[in-house]
Amino acid sequence: xxxxxxxxxxxxxxxxxxxxxxxxxxxxxxxxxxxxxxxxxxxxxxxxxxxxxxxxxxxxxxxxxx
Amino acid sequence: xxxxxxxxxxxxxxxxxxxxxxxxxxxxxxxxxxxxxxxxxxxxxxxxxxxxxxxxxxxxxxxxxxxxxxxxxxxxxxxxxxxxxxxxxxxxxxxxxxxxxxxxxxxxxxxxxxxxxxxxxxxxxxxxxxxxxxxxxxxxxxxxxxxxxxxxxxxxxxxxxxxxxxxxxxxxxxxxxxxxxxxxxxxxxxxxxxxxxxxxxxxxxxxxxxxxxxxxxxxxxx
Amino acid sequence: xxxxxxxxxxxxxxxxxxxxxxxxxxxxxxxxxxxxxxxxxxxxxxxxxxxxxxxxxxxxxxxxxxxxxxxxxxxxxxxxxxxxxxxxxxxxxxxxxxxxxxxxxxxxxxxxxxxxxxxxxxxxxxxxxxxxxxxxxxxxxxxxxxxxxxxxxxxxxxxxxxxxxxxxxxxxxxxxxxxxxxxxxxxxxxxxxxxxxxxxxxxxxxxxxxxxxxxxxxxxxxxxxxxxxxxxxxxxxxxxxxxxxxxxxxxxxxxxxxxxxxxxxxxxxxxxxxxxxxxxxxxxx
Amino acid sequence: xxxxxxxxxxxxxxxxxxxxxxxxxxxxxxxxxxxxxxxxxxxxxxxxxxxxxxxxxxxxxxxxxxxxxxxxxxxxxxxxxxxxxxxxxxxxxxxxxxxxxxxxxxxxxxxxxxxxxxxxxxxxxxxxxxxxxxxxxxxxxxxxxxxxxxxxxxxxxxxxxxxxxxxxxxxxxxxxxxxxxxxxxxxxxxxxxxxxxxxxxxxxxxxxxxxxx
Numbered sequence: 001x002x003x004x005x006x007x008x009x010x011x012x013x014x015x016x017x018x019x020x021x022x023x024x025x026x027x028x029x030x031x032x033x034x035x036x037x038x039x040x041x042x043x044x045x046x047x048x049x050x051x052x053x054x055x056x057x058x059x060x061x062x063x064x065x066x
Numbered sequence: 067x068x069x070x071x072x073x074x075x076x077x078x079x080x081x082x083x084x085x086x087x088x089x090x091x092x093x094x095x096x097x098x099x100x101x102x103x104x105x106x107x108x109x110x111x112x113x114x115x116x117x118x119x120x121x122x123x124x125x126x127x128x129x130x131x132x133x134x135x136x137x138x139x140x141x142x143x144x145x146x147x148x149x150x151x152x153x154x155x156x157x158x159x160x161x162x163x164x165x166x167x168x169x170x171x172x173x174x175x176x177x178x179x180x181x182x183x184x185x186x187x188x189x190x191x192x193x194x195x196x197x198x199x200x201x202x203x204x205x206x207x208x209x210x211x212x213x214x215x216x217x218x219x220x221x222x223x224x225x226x227x228x229x230x231x232x233x234x235x236x237x238x239x240x241x242x243x244x245x246x247x248x249x250x251x252x253x254x255x256x257x258x259x260x261x262x263x264x265x266x267x268x269x270x271x272x273x274x275x276x277x278x279x280x281x282x283x284x285x286x287x288x
Numbered sequence: 289x290x291x292x293x294x295x296x297x298x299x300x301x302x303x304x305x306x307x308x309x310x311x312x313x314x315x316x317x318x319x320x321x322x323x324x325x326x327x328x329x330x331x332x333x334x335x336x337x338x339x340x341x342x343x344x345x346x347x348x349x350x351x352x353x354x355x356x357x358x359x360x361x362x363x364x365x366x367x368x369x370x371x372x373x374x375x376x377x378x379x380x381x382x383x384x385x386x387x388x389x390x391x392x393x394x395x396x397x398x399x400x401x402x403x404x405x406x407x408x409x410x411x412x413x414x415x416x417x418x419x420x421x422x423x424x425x426x427x428x429x430x431x432x433x434x435x436x437x438x439x440x441x442x443x444x445x446x447x448x449x450x451x452x453x454x455x456x457x458x459x460x461x462x463x464x465x466x467x468x469x470x471x472x473x474x475x476x477x478x479x480x481x482x483x484x485x486x487x488x489x490x491x492x493x494x495x496x497x498x499x500x501x502x503x504x505x506x507x508x509x510x511x512x513x514x515x516x517x518x519x520x521x522x523x524x525x526x527x528x529x530x531x532x533x534x535x536x537x538x539x540x541x542x543x544x545x546x547x548x549x550x551x552x553x554x555x556x557x558x559x560x561x562x563x564x565x566x567x568x569x570x571x572x573x
Numbered sequence: 574x575x576x577x578x579x580x581x582x583x584x585x586x587x588x589x590x591x592x593x594x595x596x597x598x599x600x601x602x603x604x605x606x607x608x609x610x611x612x613x614x615x616x617x618x619x620x621x622x623x624x625x626x627x628x629x630x631x632x633x634x635x636x637x638x639x640x641x642x643x644x645x646x647x648x649x650x651x652x653x654x655x656x657x658x659x660x661x662x663x664x665x666x667x668x669x670x671x672x673x674x675x676x677x678x679x680x681x682x683x684x685x686x687x688x689x690x691x692x693x694x695x696x697x698x699x700x701x702x703x704x705x706x707x708x709x710x711x712x713x714x715x716x717x718x719x720x721x722x723x724x725x726x727x728x729x730x731x732x733x734x735x736x737x738x739x740x741x742x743x744x745x746x747x748x749x750x751x752x753x754x755x756x757x758x759x760x761x762x763x764x765x766x767x768x769x770x771x772x773x774x775x776x777x778x779x780x781x782x783x784x785x786x
Contacts (some may be wrong), residue, residue, distance in 0.1 A: 207410035
C-alpha cells in the first residue's frame with residue numbers, strides 16, 4: 001500500500017511541475033496543462049498525505065496504565 | 067455550416083459529432099459537464115454501494131442495511147442509463163433532442179429509487195414522478211413553440227443573433243427542466259436521496275444539476 | 289504557466305490561513321482568546337499524519353474518489369478565474385461542488401453523513417438560483433467572460449458602486465458567505481448532526497478535504513472581488529479578499545445557525561428580491 | 574426549402590397564436606384538475622391528460638417535422654406512465670400472483686380446433702392480416718392451455734422472421750430483378766412475426782412462467 005502511494009506521489013509530483021514547465025516552454029497547450037493539474041494535483045495531495053501518515057500497525061497506548 | 071454563434075458564452079467549439087441532423091458538440095463548457103457526467107457514471111459502475119447504518123433510537127443498537135444483489139443490479143443499470151442520458155443531454159445541439167433526454171433523465175431518476183422497498187422513499191418517488199410527468203408539458207411545449215416561431219430545432223441556428231426566441235418558450239424550457247430533474251418540491255427529492263445505494267442515488271443529483279447547467283447556458287445563448 | 293502552479297500552492301496556503309484568521313476573528317468578537325491564526329494549517333497537517341482507513345460501511349471507491357474530485361474541481365475553478373474564463377463555468381463548478389458535498393455524505397453510510405447529504409440537497413434549492421442571479425451581470429456588461437467583466441469595470445468603475453449591479457453583489461456575497469465555515473447557512477455541517485457530511489471523513493481524507501476547501505474559499509473570495517471590484521494586483525487582491533472575509537466573520541460570529549428551512553427561506557427571499565429588481569431594472573432600462 | 578418552411582410558419586401565425594391560446598386554456602384546466610385531485614391513482618390518470626395537451630402543442634406546429642416529433646413525445650409519455658404505474662403498484666403493495674379469472678368450458682375442450690381453424694384461415698389470407706388472424710388463434714390456444722416451454726418455439730419463429738426479412742432485403746439490394754421472390758419472403762416473414770408477437774400475449778396469461786411474470 002505505502003509503496004504504491006509513494007510511487008503515485010513521486011509520479012504526480014513530477015507531472016505537475018513538468019506540465020507547467022512544458023506549457024511555459026510552449027510544448028503543450030495551456031488546456032493540456034490544466035487537465036494534467038486537475039487530475040494529478042489532487043492525487044499528489046492525497047498520495048503525499050497517505051505516504052507520510054502514521055502506519056497502520058497497532059499504536060502504543062500511552063494511557064493504558066490508568 | 068458549423069459556425070459557432072456566440073463565442074462569449076461558452077468559448078470555441080472543440081469538436082462535433084454529427085448523427086444525421088442531430089449534432090453533438092463540445093465547447094469548453096459542455097466538455098466540463100460531459101467529463102463530470104462521465105466520471106460519476108464510471109463511479110456508479112465501479113464502486114459498490116455503501117452499507118447504510120441505521121440507529122435504533124433510544125438504545126445503543128445499530129444495524130447496517132445490506133442492499134440485495136437484484137436491487138443493486140437494477141439501480142446500477144438505471145444509474146448508468148441516467149449517466150448516458152446526461153452525457154448526451156449536455157452535449158446535444160438539438161433542442162428537441164435535449165428535451166427528450168431530459169425526460170429520459172426524469173424516468174431514470176424514478177427508476178433508480180423505484181426498487182427500494184421503503185414506503186417513504188416510494189411515496190416521494192411517486193410524487194416526484196407525477197411532477198416529472200407534468201414537467202414534460204412545458205418541456206416539449208417550449209421545444210414546439212421554438213420550432214413554430216424560428217422554424218428550426220438546431221441550437222446552432224437558434225443561437226445566432228438573427229433568430230429571436232419568444233420569452234415564453236425560454237421560460238417554459240426552464241420550468242420544464244426544473245420540473246423534470248430538480249423537482250420543485252425539493253424536499254420530496256431530499257426524501258428520495260435517503261434511499262440506500264450511494265453512487266446510484268448520487269446520480270439523481272448529478273444528472274438533474276448538469277441538465278440545469280446546460281439549460282442555463284441554452285437560454286442565455288438564445 | 290508556471291505562475292498558475294504557484295497560484296495553486298498560494299491558494300491552498302492563503303485559503304487555510306484565511307480560515308484561521310476567520311476563526312480568530314470570530315473568537316475575538318465572542319470575547320474568547322481563540323486559536324492561533326495558523327490553526328487551520330496545523331489542523332490539516334495533523335489530520336494528514338493520522339492513522340487512516342476506509343470505514344467498512346462506506347462505498348469504498350466513492351469514499352476516496354469524492355475527495356479527489358472535490359480538490360480537482362476547484363483547481364479547475366482557480367484556472368477559470370485566473371484566465372478570465374466564463375462565469376458560467378465558474379457557476380458550473382459551484383454546482384459540481386454541491387454534488388460533491390452530497391456525495392461526501394452519501395458515500396460513508398453513516399446516518400449523520402446521510403443527514404448532511406440530505407440537507408445539502410435542500411440547500412441546493414436556494415443556493416443554485418442564488419448563484420444563477422449573478423448571471424444578471426450579463427445584462428449590465430453584455431458578456432459572461434470574467435475578462436470582459438473586468439475590462440468593463442476598468443472602463444466604467446467597479447460594479448459594486450453601480451446601483452444596477454448591487455443586488456447581484458448581494459446575491460454573490462450570500463453565496464460566498466454560505467460557503468465559509470461557521471456561517472449561518474451552513475446547515476450541512478451543523479453540529480447537531482455531528483459534522484454533517486464530513487463526519488466520516490477522518491485522517492488523510494479530512495486533510496484532503498481541508499485542502500480542497502481552502503482552494504474553494506480562495507476562489508470564491510477572489511471571484512467576488514474580481515467580479516464586483518475589478519482586476520487588482522495580487523497584494524491588493526489579497527487585502528480586498530481579507531476585508532470581505534472579515535465582514536463575513538462578523539456575520540458568522542453574531543448570528544446563530546439557522547434551521548434548514550429558515551436558511552432556505554432567507555436565501556429564497558434574497559433571490560426573489562434580486563429577480564424582482566432585475567425585472568424592474570429590465571423594464572425601466 | 575428553408576424559405577418555404579419559414580413562409581408556411583409565418584403565414585399561419587395568426588391561427589397559430591389563436592390555437593396556442595386555446596391550448597394554453599386547456600392546459601390550465603388540466604393543471605387545475607391535477608392540483609385539485611387528491612387520490613393518487615386519479616392523479617396518475619390526470620397526468621395523462623396533461624401529456625395529451627403536450628402533444629397538442631407539438632401538433633400545432635402542423636408540419637411534417639411536428640409529426641415526426643409527436644412520436645418520441647408519445648413514447649416518452651407512455652414510458653413515464655408505465656414507470657409510474659409500476660411504482661404505484663409497488664408502493665401500494667398491489668402485486669399478487671396472476672391467476673386465471675376467466676375459466677369457461679370451451680377453454681378446456683375447443684382451443685385446439687379453434688386455433689387450427691384460425692391458423693389455416695390466416696395462411697390463406699397471408700401477409701399482415703393473415704398473421705394477425707393466425708396469431709389470434711395461437712393467442713387463444715396459449716391462453717387456454719398455459720405455456721411452459723412454448724416460449725422458446727415462439728422466439729425461434731420470431732428469429733426466422735428476422736432472417737426472412739434480411740434475406741428479402743439482400744434480394745432487393747443485390748438482385749432486384751427477382752423482386753417478386755423478395756416480396757414473398759418478406760410476406761412470409763411478416764406473417765411469422767405477427768403470429769409470434771400476438772401469441773406472446775397469450776403466454777403472458779396463466780402460470781406458465783417461473784414466478785416473476
